[in-house]
Amino acid sequence: MKRIINTTLIVIAPIFVTAQSKYQYAMDREVFNVCAMIFTVGLFMIFILSIINRIMDYRLKNKIVEKGIPENLVSSILQTSPKENRNINIKWFSLLMGISLGLLIVYNTLPLGIHSLAIIAFCVATSFLGYYFFLKQSEK
Template sequence: MNLASFQAFAQDKQIEGTGTEFIQPLDQDLPSEVLLPILFILFLVFVIINLIKYFLEYRIKNKLIDRGMAEQLSAYLLDKNVQEKQDEVVKLAIIFFGVGLGLLLTYLTSPINLHSLAIIAFCLGLSYLAYFFYLRK
């Protein structure tokens, strides 16, 4: 038996039936099986959107400069002020806290099922509500 076939059967357990034995793979952890790919895809989409945004802002800034607008004025029109940047950081912190709280509550309520998605969605909604109240302050 070579190493590859040995590794293929390393995760199996045997269940005794009525005279015949069959091999059933162990159940894998559902959060790592489902949530990690979703989080990776969300992170990838976030990075791609930010790269596109920076590229398009750069192109707009160059076009404004080419048409004769001063560089300082174009930078003023396109750049965010300090308060907007701080609000964006607070928004991301609140949203990540909400997602983390949702994942923690999902982990604590063991059977991962449809209610787990509801818990995560509810925590995410609460985090957006907290951000809304932060902006209204």
């Protein structure tokens, strides 16, 4: 474990000790507006989907009650797994860390191009792979 940490620090150290700063230019206002708009639309869509999901669950429960289905069958159908609810935060953390790492790498490898999309896609895929390994490890 120490060897991994030392190797990571040695690889990252030149970034912090550069004599000249390459971060002299600020983020363009239009780029910020586009990113903020995408984030806002994404949050709005997640909100709409969660409302639709709750409405459909409510309708399903009403139909089950109206039909008079036996209690043991109802409990097996409507039972939610507490493991899924517990890991949702880890999934979102993993996804947002992958996106932010991808954007950080893209910012450091300007100019923007098709390689930027490949970098972000690779970082997001890596974050999902990490989440998959986390789920596999937590099942044990």
